[in-house]
Amino acid sequence: MITRSGERTTMTFLFTDIEGSTRLWDREPDRAPALIEQHDRLVERAVEARGGHIFHRAGDGMVARFDDACAAVRGAIDAQRALSEATWTDVDPIRVRMGVHTGGVVMRPEGPYGWALNYGARLTDIGHGGQILLSQSALDGIEAVGELGVDVRALGSQRLRDIAEPATVYQVVAPDLPQDFPSPRFAAPTRSPRPEPRTSFVGRGDVVQSIVADTDTGAAPCTTITGASGIGKTRVALEVAARLDRRSDGPTILWSDLSGVEPDAIGVSVMTAHSIAQRPGRSPVESLVEWLSGQHVLLVLDRCDECLDGVAEFVDAVIAGAPSVTVLCTSQRLLGLPGEVVRRLAPLDIDDAVELFTDRAHAVGVDDLDPTAVVDVCERLDRMPFAIEIMAAGAAAATIDEMVGALASDGWPSMAGSSELVRSVEHAISVGADSLATTDRERLLAASVFPGSFDRAMFGAVCAPEADEASLTRTLRELVDASLVQPESAGRRAVFRVLDPVRTFAASEVDPTTLHRSSERLRDYALGLSEQVAAGLRGAEELRWLLALERGFDTLRYVFDEALIAGDVETAARLSTDLWEWAFFRYNTEYFEWGRRLLASAAQPDDPRLSPVHGVVALGHWFRDEFDDTFERANDALRLEREVGGEFSLPARLALINATVFAGANAPPADVFEEAARYQRERDEPFYRVNVEAQNAMMATWLGQHDVAERRAVRCLKIARSSRNPSSIAYALWVLGQSIEHDDPERAEHLLDDALQQARDVDNRWIVSLTQTGLASIRRRTTGPMAAAPLLSELLELLPRAGHWAQFWNVVQLSALVIADLGQLERAYRLAAAVEAATMTFPSLPLDAAALDEIRASIVDQRGSAWAKRTAGIASTWDLAMVASAARDGLSVVFEPA
Template structure:
């Protein structure tokens, strides 16, 4: 029996080391035995996040479903709290089901630990979501970090205090070194310098620094990193000067949040002017960012882009910035407390509006590029949006709040391929909010209609597309008109209006015939294939889909290729051409898995299950039908009406062959498969494996695939040519085509991609 792959969560590796908090760790463990929600509450910089991650790391293995960190600091829109939880759990908002309902359904039978970090700016939305989860999923426990409680029924609040302060009186060196605040200073100083130790000579100064900073971990870390350039005595003396200036000598009156502010202020004032300028401008990013982003948004005449990397490295060295790797890229982010400080500094500088507009224009420009070429470079395009989505969302929200419709409409419309494959209900929400205002862009209506079709909501799609047709006529945009008419034909097919579907398709074809526009041509073939499938004209469906496959393969349009292969395969299945159906459906599944289109994976698993049943292979048929149902429930998709008869027939056939008990057992086995395991099962079915091996990329020619298989061996073009008996120049041409078709820039990316293909069997 296949087993579900074990997933123990998404917790980051702990670095640097964790210091102290024995009492708090023990108290949280005790509370979680009785309570299902424990909130770690305390001021910024007190160490709530690190404590929560340590708790989850210690306890995660005790939960069959693992421990999962949800970082809410980057989420600015309360409506996206549930989306953030889904993203952390690797769930997909790609159907018509509301995210909160998907989350409830997914978690209902799970036993796992959720860590919700930095909730304070989203208290109401987070509280509602947590209450929903706790009511729906009795096996889920939640640890939240916030500056104030969530106020949810059953919440247990644990105040997180600063670290215990060392005694101001002379103690032995050994005893002083056991104090948690001192240990933190010493460990961070040693990491910064490579050689720092607590000695009799520096003990008093270290103790004074820890006491002066009230045992606040962030403040202590900022001071400790300065040991690269200053002695503990110098750090103590300079901090003393700052506090004396602030309080007029009345140190006792200083609240802890002001202590932290002063410590950050002190560290900020030690920066060079260029470092200060960059730090305060970095606050415009809501999430993580790359060097390229910083160069485009934060640099100007007074801060040359050529200095960006050196300045980022300097801020990183001073613990003012965090570096993390994402999708193989070095990314940076500001800790939330630091971001708040930088935001205040940017406002004080008078430069806030200019930097924020530069940020908005940058992301608008990148999203326009995505809309123009994204369908032909889908993998890197989606990877870029996955990386930048928090920043893009922030630009969208700010632009809408400022009534800046030009930027907001541009960004929301240009993200069409992301909304389709990654965040359908979120895309609907943004587009509906914008279309409630006076919007004239026909592509915005097209995007909304497209999402309606993806959600199997033809009525909502039709409302948007009708307005889009009118807007395209008024604007004189024949490409938008043709594609919108074709999509409207698809919506009409979905609601069973065959006469309207044909009329709209005919007009779309007429307009497309006057253009040299691949997008318009492909959309008409898609509309024709779907209409023919609904009409039962499988020969016409196969012909339209086959031409769509040819054009999209030549262009490198993976999404369209996957859809056309699905249409082609389903038409073959319905007409009894099982061998062809398996070949086309298997290739479509490889593409859907490659671009992580889970709705397509769901339907393709079911279709291949139908093939297996028709070929009298009832065991894999039952497992694939179960796998389809599991994925369908996970993503909230509905069974397409056109698929329902074939699925019902496959179920009857497999049940008759196996017997009811054996079918149910195999079906439940399929329901327990992970998504990847289900895809492997489908592609390892004997009849499906061999024919698709040569075209598993979905886009590369057979010879290009031969070349790609040799790239991971580190061979030169000459060596590859010798292996394949072709010239070095021919290999060079094939490699160039491979990079272009896959949207890659290096042979290393090709090697990684080939490894991923091999993993699918």
């Protein structure tokens, strides 16, 4: 195919990327060039033999163009075979991930140019060494897959970095190449945690199908599944979610349990459940609606009864601001919104009720059932699904006749206004609980203190501190088998929940002494978990402790709220400060609010226990670019240390240092800087020594002392690797990459790529932001603005949502450079002027700082000082949203289809 410069055309591209190239350079610095050259020869030979042409090379991969998709796939298969058959002397074989994508590009003298190249690179990123991935457009270009002699396996809908919509991805399956690989790398979750049904779905198929159809067509922006307690509302919603999950084109499912949530806290509850940060100056609901806008989402709000008025207002805001979102609610009462579609559930048909009872009884090993007696039990239970499940779970311990007798003779608790349907559920719970052994029943009643999910360790610590592991396991199995405790999905670790009707029953039955004792144990458990997680996140098992915190965060929040109500300053202070490093790294703005709430409610402002709280709150203010509040709170922390013996606060000192630098004031106070460094050097954990070495290396980098910076960075990485803490290693890799960028940008890029992967693996958003910014800076200079723009666009979405304005301004500054490279000088100058107007002086690397100065000088020379003054005046009136929008618009030209 012959094309002219400037012509638009469609091509198929093969992308290759060496897996673990950074580790190869680290372990074999002398042999790496020869090994990569061997890789290049093998891939180039395979590509050219199939009519392809390699037009871009990097240290860890290349891009080739083909006239058709069949040739590209054959070239990829040949290359993988050549790499697998090659001899790699004394080193592990080089493994290469490959991707094939077809798309439109513009031809330029240096080669193809356009969004298709960025898309293909992102597709390749999610693959593994030895794997070949296909985009939908590439597969569409293959008339007959069978002619290739291979199969194609659908991997479903996957999230690609920098790509707004999920992509349908396929894998090439060749008989003589590896076929089984882990899940795609960096893939975003397509569903949020939700209850895990233990039985097959029985009945209500027509209701489920109607809701699914409404979701597909958008005919019902809001549907409410309603009915009495225990009638199966949640189970129907779960089946809807499950059916949509199985489809590659289905919406993302966001599941939120609103039981126990106050009406004015719905937005915060939903945001917290899905790790969405509140934007400064926006309410939780406004922040959430903005995040949802434009996304294909089914938002399930389960158990809305306790906050129904707030739910109606919340759903109305979501529907108005995010029309692409469908809301599904479960509630005993209707929301009362215009256009609300109601799916009212009645008790099961008798045939379905009998099927459910039989299925549940089979699950506990009971097969010989009298059909007439089963019908009798189901009718006495008003054919209520939840009641049937509980009763059938006891079929191994009682005969059907005994069940009928218990239901016929047991007195019913008097509840004014309760319907027969509601009473049947409570009756079933009462009978199920009374069938338990005394110890198991006591432990169930004690579990009424749990606000949400709990694991076995928490259950043991709170409900049975003297029990051994076998006894705990037996009790939980009994409670689950009796359908009194619900198991939930939480990765590899089993977690459980006491459902609301059971929790209400347990709370009414438990004696005050037991309840008080359980509450104290829950507080002690929360304090221990907070302290253990804080230490664990600094060690080698960071991911394990991160998952533990995710499971237990609802409990920590509940205990903190209870401590605040009770005036328990000691507990509230510890819970709001132990995890400050986690909140800092993960951009969790909610956690910083805990400290602000405690300070606002404190009866004695000079209580020495509040010293570390002031420091953590100061760090939160710095995140939000609130420098006056940062200085005030940090100085309050230092004052309480010195005057009333408050605890040493590292966050207060870090807030002072960062706020001083970012606000463009003088150098940070030397005594504060030295106190922070000395405190970290004296700690036993390598985590802190890494931080000190990293700060020293970066200071040398900013001063242009490249040899000194590299030596310090190498020492920093050595300490980090000995700690085996992923965040420390990622941080040290970033520091080393920054220190050598001036002399060896190619190796620096490899180091930052590795740092980015490590940081993503443990969701360290702060280091992700640092590394992506560093990569964008390098790629802008070495590859061009097309390669930098996607990284910056992603950060311009993340940082405003997270509320981290200090990092945001640095990204805006770098975006101005990229936008200038793309020829938009006026927009670039305005963005740079906006950074200056915000009085932000993030310490850029010398190369970026010099480039900014050149652009400013060039603009003034070309347009004159009057034009520059006018542009700066316009930029000074922009708010944060306008700055973010202007930066994204300037970069968007990269994403426009050719």
